[in-house]
Amino acid sequence: MNETNELAHDVALSMEPAAHFHLELSNRGVEFQAISPSPLLPTQFLEVAKPGDWGKVASVAKDQAWRWVAGWAEDEGNLFSVSVCLELQGTYLVLRTRTDGGNPFLPSHAPYFVSANRPERHMRDMFGIKFTGHPDPRRWTRHQAWDSETYPLRHAFPKEGQSPGQTPPDKDYPFFKVEGHGVFEIPVGPVHAGIIEPGHFRFHAVGETLLNLEERLCYVHKGIEKIAEGRTAESLARLAGRVSGDTTVGHAFAACLAMERAAGLEVPLRASFIRGLLVELERVINHLWDMAAICNDVAFAFAYYQFGRLRELWLRDNQALFGHRLLMDRIVPGGVNVDVTLESSERITKSIKFLRRELSELVTIHDQNSSLEDRLVAAGHLRVEDAQTLGALGFVGRSSGQSFDVRKDAPYSPYDQLEVTVPVENQGDVASRFWVRYKELWVALKLIEQLLEKMPDGEIATPWVSPPPDAEGLGLVEGWRGEILSYVRFGEDGKISRYYPRDPSIVNWPALEKLVLGNIVPDFPVCNKSVNGSYSGNDL
Template identity: 40%
Template sequence: MPLMRWWQRAQSVAGAPGVRELSVGREEWTQVARDVAATGGVLQALWVTGAPAEGAHVYGVYLTDPGGLAVELALPAGDAGPYPGLQELFPAASRLQRAAFDLSGVRSSDPDVRPWLEHAEPYPFTRVDGEGVHEIAVGPVHAGTIEPGHFRFSVVGEKVLRLEAHLGYVHRGLEQRFRELPILAGHRLAARVSGDSAVAFSWAYCQALEGLAGSTIPARAAWLRAVCLELERLANHLGDLGALGNDAGFAFGLAQFSRLKEDLLRATAAAFGQRYLFDVVVPGGVAVDVSSDSARALADVICAVCAESAELRTIYDEHEGVRERFTGAGRLEPQLAAQLGVLGLVGRASGQGRDARRDLPCLPYTKLAVTPIVRRGGDVAARVAVRFDEVQQCGRLLAELLAELPHGECTAALEAPADGAFGIGLIEGWRGPVLVALKAGPAGMVRFCHPHDPSWQNWPALEYAILGNIVPDFPLINKSFNLSYSGVDL
């Protein structure tokens, strides 16, 4: 198969296991993308470093059958003209390329050149014309306790004809801030790319860093990191299941699941000293060790929470009103999900069976045999079902991890890596695969760091899932995706 020739030419990259890198020319850049698309691979991330005057590099990372493939296209100084755009093959590339232009000034050849992160001018939304069509503008400040972003609905009556999101409101310049930090301190900022995925991002950062420093973390640290990652997944899923019940008019669900989430957060704080584990994953290992007593206490709470979740699932399943609202709402067909390259939980609810814990496993997932939970329904009900199943999966994994914590140290010494060393971290967060690309700079600083949240791929999919639904169902459908604003606004 044509993809194999690129795979064989590529070199192993530091950090995440199963990822290779390859430098290509302009024609090859497009050819690789075509071969990846032809074999069912997806675009995981795309970013640009440098600037037109000093020369630039365009990077694309694909998830393919043989593994992760990072492709680098060098654009020489003075000739950093448009590089070949990938929008036609991978629709998610469009916004990634527009954001990359706002950050670097290097443009792709794709037609949509509207600014994405730069908000100086009013945003030119695509207009829908026709008899009785009107627009509803929502945001950036939303009615609930959520992050800011703007949604423009074009509707006839209640029916949605088009939804266009305009994000970038919480753009703070994270990539530039990373470049001002010592490389051994960047994990704290990484944990705050998207706070609900703090463990996933800080682990991905540390995985890249440890890879390019040539360091291996102790087994106990790897196990504790996985405990944290699964706790983060479990807490977010419990929160979403409650909020989804509430958005379907079943306040009982919110009361019960928010109670279970709080029980879990308190048990997490008792074991690790933090409710959300922002600063547990550190370069070389973990900052907090867990005593065997608190590991047992944590395991007991997890067991109880998962049992109650199973009990509440029966109540959700038997509630006619809830079932009515979940079934068929916001359907994203598997074929469309594949075309859009949808990632993570939302992808798995639409038949896309990827899970980095199985596909590109690091320790301890190499020992755990994670089976991705896949549904093909693609509606709110399917995304709820995947969450319910993953709650039980988290329970099993956590019980196993906590029962078999290896003994020994939980940090290893780590020295700042050599200037120019490049690594990639890739961790399956609760939303989907989180990527951090990291290049070391001189004197222990960062040359560049690019954090990527799977919400980049899934926001455009939400705009399709809502089509033909009614406006009042948007909060429910949006919640079933539960995408990050902070994680994509950078």
């Protein structure tokens, strides 16, 4: 590195990530406008003037190690806008450009970011926007429910669809072919052999060893983005709570945060604390369940029933204290609709104490079980580099060296007032994903204690006031699976005109395709469970 370069490098390091990004865009001759104040506060925002520069923008982002968080499009009549959210060192930045409504196309971001691959295919299927240079031209969200020339998220497309009658099976999807001596193909799904969501997996194996896995999802696509249009804020919160049932609190939180930011509404601090409490309770029950299920998939029934037992106790606490076992519809625009009384606080504290004692006992047994270790250690290994390339989130990322956690790196209320520790490992296997969950569970218990202890007095909700037409907002929260993004735009009369939720599963599903390679077919269930992507959250 010569002296000038070194100087430039030092300057870059001392700069705020967004400013550094602006600088490099200017250097490469990209015309853009950084909008200030951003309509998506606290997220920064810039508009790229020429759609032809869209690829160059991704190249700059890639060079500066930004993470590609999410992408969504909007039908603006004669134009389509495409927005992409990036993140670097806890700074979020939204980029937007527009393309012609008659013949919409944009340079693809997928050659630079793996996490852009499926979202761009989704945008193409739903809006008809072509992404030039995209490495995978096949459809993704579209099966046979609508034809290739119609696009459900365009305003002209009727909500009820156009093809009455039975939907034919999706039997002609062009799966990748793997050929060679002794290679065989195993199609699995969409209906699986358990109480589990539907999806199709196409395996290629030699003997028992997996050579390739291809996921074919979107079987539970139920048009969430389309049916969100025209809803009231309250009704959107309900819908968000059903993007993925196991993350009902996380999605409702993100959607309400987005709507409140759009409306410039300040939520009472007590409401924020209760929201934090609900999210952490959701983390506890889901981590317990996943730990149980991972053990079950290697036939360690003892732990399955023990962790499952503890989970049921917390579900019953939820029912007794907040009126719903899964905590659905407790978060509403403007705050929450349940309060925390002294008695409930005492009951939770008691449950924490009991859970800690039980976990310590169980984990000793778990740790001493060598046959269990034999199944979990080294199975489903996700390399740190791969996790980084994929932008893996939550416990999947954190088991493979990716420390990002919205609660710590881009804190929002109430986490800006709490101490959050983020357990990270580099081992990357199923065992590691088990242990990271276990550690996160302990962190969640600590957070619940902090939340109860510091719980401020005051109101639990502020009256909802609809924002003017066109107001938009972005909510980012750390759900139990990882970062959840929620984009909302309002239309006339306080009705929603656009909603896009990005569940962490959308980012993490491709990790499963990577980490099963070289494993044996019978280990697939445990590998899958260790990632535990939501089908519903992915398919929308």
